Amino acid sequence: MFKEFKGLNLPQIDKEILEYWDNSQIFQKSIDQRDANQPFVFYEGPPSANGMPGIHHVMARAIKDIFCRFQTMKGKRVERKGGWDTHGLPIELSVEKELGITKEDIGKSISVEEYNDKCRETVMRYKDKWDAITKQMGYWVDLENPYVTYTNEYIESVWWLISQLYQKGLLYKGYTIQPYSPAAGTGLSSHELNMPNAYQEITDISAVAQFKVKGEVNTFILAWTTTPWTLPSNTALAVGKDIRYIKVHTFNRYTKEECFVILAKDRFSSYFSEQQPDLQPDQMKAGNQPIPYIEIVGEYTGRELEGIHYEQLLSYVIPEGKAFEVILGDFVTTSDGTGIVHISPTFGADDFKVAKLNGIAALTVPDVNGNPMPLVDKQGKFVSQVTDFAGRYVKDYGQKEERSVDTDITIKLKTENKLFVSEKYVHSYPHCWRTDKPILYYPLDSWFIKTSSLKERMVQLNQTINWKPASTGEGRFGKWLENLQDWNLSRSRYWGIPLPIWRSADAKEEICIQSIAQLKMEIDRANVALGIQQSVPADLHRPYMDEIILVSANGEKLFRELDLIDVWFDSGAMPYAQWHYPFENKEKFEQNFPADFIAEGVDQTRGWFYTLHAIGVMVFDSVAFKNVVSNGLVLDKNGQKMSKRLGNGIDPFSTIEKYGADATRWYMISNAQPWDNLKFDLSGIEEVSRKFFGTLYNTYSFFALYANIDQFKWSSAEVPLEKRPEIDRWVLSELNTLIHLVDTDYATYEPTNATRKIMEFVDENLSNWYVRLCRRRFWKGEMSEDKLAAYQTLYTCLNVVSRLMAPVAPFFADWLYRNLQEGALEKGPESIHLALIPVSDSGIIDHALEERMAYAQRISSLVLSLRKKEKLKVRQPLQKMLIPILNDNFEKQVEGVKDLILAEVNVKEIEYVSGAGNIIQKKVKPDFKSLGKKLGKNMKAVADALASLSQEEIQQIEKSGSFETSVSEEIIQLTREELDIVPVDIPGWLVATDAGLTVALDIQLSDELIAEGMARELVNRIQNIRKSSDFNVTDKIAIQLEALDFVKPAVEKYASYICSETLAEKLDVVEKGDGGEMLDLPEGEIWIKVTLS
RNA sequence: AGUCUCGUAGCUCAGCUGGUUAGAGCACUACACUGAUAAUGUAGGGGUCGGCGGUUCGAGUCCGCCCGAGACUACCA
DSSP, X not given: OOOOOSSOOHHHHHHHHHHHHHHHTHHHHHHHTSOTXXXXXBOOOOOOTTSOOOHHHHHHHHHHHHHHHHHHHTTOBOOOEEEEOOOSHHHHHHHHHHHTOOGGGBTTTBOHHHHHHHHHHHTTTTHHHHHHHHHHTTOOOEEEEEEETTSHHHHHHHHHHHHHHHHTTOEEEEEEEEEEETTTTEEOOHHHHTSTTOEEEEEEEXXXXXXXXXXSXXXXXXXXXXXXXXXXXXXXXXXXXXXXXEEEEEEOTTTOOEEEEEEEGGGHHHHEEEEOTTOOGGGOOOSSSOEEESEEEEEEEHHHHTTOBBOOSSOSSOOSSSOSEEEEOTTOOSSSTTSEEEEOTTSOHHHHHHHHHHTOOOOOEEOTTSOEEOSBOTTSBBOTTSGGGTTOBSSOSSOOOSSOHHHHHHHHHHHTTOEEEEEEEEEEEEBOTTTOOBOEEEEEEEEEEOGGGGHHHHHHHHTTSEEXXXXXXXIIIHHHHHTOOXXXXXXXXXXXXXXXXXXXXXXSOEEXXXXXXHHHHHHHHHHHHHTOOOOOOSSOSTTHHHHOEEEOTTSOEEEEOOOEEOHHHHHHTHHHHTTTTTTSOHHHHHHTOSEEEEEEEGGGTTTHHHXXXXXXXXXXXXXXEEEEEEEOOEEOTTSOBOOTTTTOOOOHHHHHHHHOHHHHHHHHHHXXXXXXOEEOOHHHHHHHIIIIIIHHHXXXXXXXXXXXXXXXXXXXXXXXXXXXXXXXXXXXXXXXXXXXXXXXXXXXXXXXXXHHHHHHIIIIXXXXXXXXHHHHHHHSSSOOHHHHHHHHHHHHHHHHHHHHHTTTOHHHHHHHHHHHHTTOSSOOOSXXXXXXXXXXXXXXXXHHHHHHHHHHHXXXXXXXXXXXXXXXXXXXXXXXXXXXXXXXXXHHHHHHTHHHHHHHHTEEEEEEEETTSSSSEEEEEEOHHHHHHHHGGGHHHHHHHHHTOOHHHHHHHHHHSXXXXXXXXXXXXXXXXXXXXXXXXXXXXXXXEETTEEEEEOOOOOXXXXXXXXXHHHHHHHHHHHHHTTOOTTOOEEEEEEOOTTTHHHHHHHHHHHHHHHTEEEEEEEOOOSSOEEEEETTEEEEEEEEEO
C-alpha cells in the first residue's frame, strides 16, 4: 500500500525524515557507499560561532549542500569536513565589549592569559545554535570531526606554511603607512575603518603651496594639499608623466610679488580668470575669486618636469638623502588640485611608495632610542624640532586652541610668499570608531608577504577557475589580482596565531619556526646556551609564545616578533591545516587538493577566496579550488540590508519551523540566481510551498488513492513504450528531456535553472496536462494494459522528479521517494540520497511528439477561449472545428493528437482546410532573420509591400513559390522559404488566432448534441451527489430520475453512458417520489434520488 | 573615488548569438470547472524594458554618457 495523507505538512516531513536520517546514519552511508577513488572535493569555509546564524547563512549553505548532494547522486564520494573560524578581531572586540575594557587594558588590568581564555570561551558561544540550524536546514556537513583554527595542530600547519613562504623569500618586515588612531594609541585595521560612521564629513583647510624652483627667478610649482600639517614633511612633488603643465605669469595675491607658477593645463581654469596683459600687483585680492593673470609663458609634459629641484618649503628638519625633486607618480590626476601632488613619505601610502621607488628620503627625526620617527609623534603632536608648532596636535583631538595647526601653517606660508591659495575644504575622513577622533596615516612596522611578486601566476591560475558568476572571477577578483599589493600579515592583537619568527634585538638575525618539533629543538638549544629552563608551551598562543627566548647560531638572543598572523591566513590555510598537513594525513591531503567546489558569499571575494588562492599559488603553485559559486546578499523584501538596527532580519529558525526547510531552500534557489541579491519575502516561500510542493503532493495523493484502489504494485513487467498511449509517451519524452536539462544545470552550477525547469514540468506537464487528461484512465474500469501503463508512467514521473529535486529539497524528495518505494518493482536504496540521479534516455525523447502535444495544448486553449466567448460550456458537445493547414507536416502532427484535442474541448470532429483555397485569409511577413542581411536598407520597404498584399496576391505567391517587388528601381526576388505565411481568419466562422495557429468553431447545436450535453450535465450532478453523500469512489448506486421532457432524449440515448460514468447499476425514469433532492439544470428543476445499491 | 553586479507589469523574475504584437508566476477582476478540490481552466486590466544619445534596415538585447540600488576595495594630494 502507498501511504495516504490528510494534507501536506512540510515541517512534519522535515522532522520525520531527520529522525530517519539520524537513526539510519544516512549521511554517513552516503559517503561510505561511494567509491573512495571517485572523490568530489568540497571545502567548507569556516563560519565563526561567535555570532548567531542568520538567514543568509541558510542561503550560502543551501548552495553548498545542493552541489554536494548532486555529486553524491552522480556516484561521487563527497566528504564534507566542517570547520570553525575561531580567531580574529570580531571575537576580540566582542570580548572587550563584554568585559568593558579596551585594547590598552590587556596586559594591565587583565592578563593576556585571562583575556585569551575568555576569547577561547566566547568563540564557540553559539555553536549549539549553529549545529541546530545546520541540522534543521538539512545541510550535510561533518560536525563530528571539524577543524578548529585555534588548536595546536592547526597552528602548527599554519606555521609550516609561513615557513615555506619564509624560505621562498616571500616574507619581509617593512614599514608602511597604516591607519592609526592617536587618540586610542593603536593601529586600525581596514575592517575597523569600514565600520558604520567611520567616515565623517569634516572641514579642513586646503592649501595650494608654492614650491620655489631652484635656479630660476620667482618660479614656483603649485601643489595642493588638504593636510597642510604634512607640508613640513614634504620631500618631493609628483607629476603625471603624460599630463600637460603650463607656466603662468601673475602675482601672488597675498604678497603682491610677481611670480611664475606651474600647474596642470586642465586645472588652469579652476584657478584663473581672464587674461590681463597689463595686470598690476595692487589689483590682486586675497579672496577666493578667480585670479587674473598676465600671460601663459610655457607648456611642458610631466616627463619634462621630472628631475627639477626645488627649495624646501619649511625647513625645520633637513632630510638625509635625495629630496626636493619632481618625480613621476601614476596616481596623479587632474580631477582635483593643481595636478601636482605634494609628497610626504611619512604620512601617505602613495607618497611612501612613490618615494621609495624614486629613492626619495623621508623626513624623520631620531626618537629616544635613536630610531627614526616622523615629525608627528604617536599622540598626534608635532615633535620639538618643528619649532613653531612643537607639541601641537595636527588634528582635532579635543584640544582647546584658537586656530588649528593647519590654519597657522597657512598663515605662515602666506607671509613667506609660499602660499598661492587656501580655502575651506569639506571631505569625508576616516575616524576611529572607538574614540570618534580622526585617524592619521602613520608609518608602522609590519610583516608582509610579497604577494605582488607572484601576481602574474595568480592571475594566470585564476583564469583556470570556473567562477559563478564569471564576472566575479574576471572583474572583481581578476582586477583585484592585477593590482595586487603585498599582504600585510601583522596584527598587533592577542587572540590569534602567533607569528613564528624570532629576531635578535638588532634585527640582524632571525629564525622562522616551521614545526613544534623544530621549536622544541631550538628551545633545547637555547636552554643549554642560556642556562635556563624553557619548554614548548601546552598552548601555542600568546602570552606563552612571547616568553620563549631562542638563540641564534652566533649565540645572540632571539625574541619573538610580537605580531599575530592575519586571521584571513587561518582560513586560507584550511586545505592544509584541516588535515594537519604535512605532519599527518599526507595522502588524505593529496587526495583532497585542490577542491572541486567551494561556495561563499561575494563578500568573501577578497577574503577567503583570495587567501585560499594566494596560499595555494604561493606554496603549491596550484589553484586551491576549481569551481566557485559566490552568492549575493540576502536582503529584506524591500531590498534593504537586513540589520539588527532596522529589525528587518529574518529568523532562520522560525522560518524553517513554519515553512519547512525544503520550501525555504527551494524558494531561495528558484527565486533568483544565487549570485544576484535575494529580496527575501516570506510570501514567496508560501507561494513555492503551495504552487510547487502542494501540486506535487496532490499528484502523489492522486496516484496513491487510485493505486491503492487498484492494488497497483509495480510487480508486473513494464508496459513497452510502443504499447503506451501517445500521452504517456509524451510525458515520458518530456521527462527525459527534463532529466537531461536538469543534470546539465546542476553540473554547471546553475541550480536556479534546474529548479525552475522542475517546477515547470511538475506544474504544466505533469499536473495540469498529464494527470488532468488521464484522470479517467485511473478511475475507469478494471486493471487493463492501458491502466497499467498510466500507473507506471505516473509512477516513473514521480520517482524521477523526486530524484531530480533531491539536491535542493532533500526532505520532501526523500519522503516522496520512500513512499513510492512501497510499490517499487525493485527496491532501491533506502534513501534517495543513496540513489543515483536518473540518466536521460534519448531513445524516449521524441521531439515530434513534444511538438505535437504543444499543438494540442495551443489548439485546445484556442477552442476553450472561443467557447468562453460564446458562453458554451465544455460539457456541451459541439460538432466540429476547422483548422487551416499550411503544410502536410502540420496536418500529420495535429492528426496524431486529434483524440486528445477532441476530448479536451468536447468537439466531435476536426476538419482541415487546406491552404490552397480561398476560405482562409492569410497574412505574409518576411522572415526578418534570414532576409535582414540580404535586403539591408530595403527591408522595411519590402515588409510594407508584403503587408499590403491582397488575398489573391498571397495565393499567387503560394502557387508560384516566389515573390517579386521593386524598391527604388531595384528588383527584389524572394522565395517562398523567405516568407512567413500565416492564417488570420476564416470569414463567416468563429475564429481564434495565436501566433500562426488558427482555429474555427462550429457552434450549431443539433438535438442530438443537446441530448448528449444533457447527459453530461446529469453525470456531473450525480457525481456531485455522490460526493456530497460521502459515497466511496467505488460504491455502486441506483438512480431515480423524474420523467421530464427535457431529460428524456438524454436518458434514452445515453443511459449506459450515464450509468458507467456514475457507477450506477440502475437508472429509472419515474414519477417524482419521496426523498431525493431537486436538481437545478439549465432547462429547469428536476427531482432525483440517488441511493446505494 | 575605483572595480563589479543589478535596474523589464503593483510584486518576484524569464527574455539565447540584435529580427518586428516584450513573456511567466503571484496579486487583482470576471466567468467556468468540480471523482487531485484550501486544487484547476479561460478571459481581462496593467509596460515610453531606469534616462539620454549612438551604431543598425531593425535595439529590452550592442556601444557611450548619466541616474538609482547594492557589494567590495580605498588616506587619491
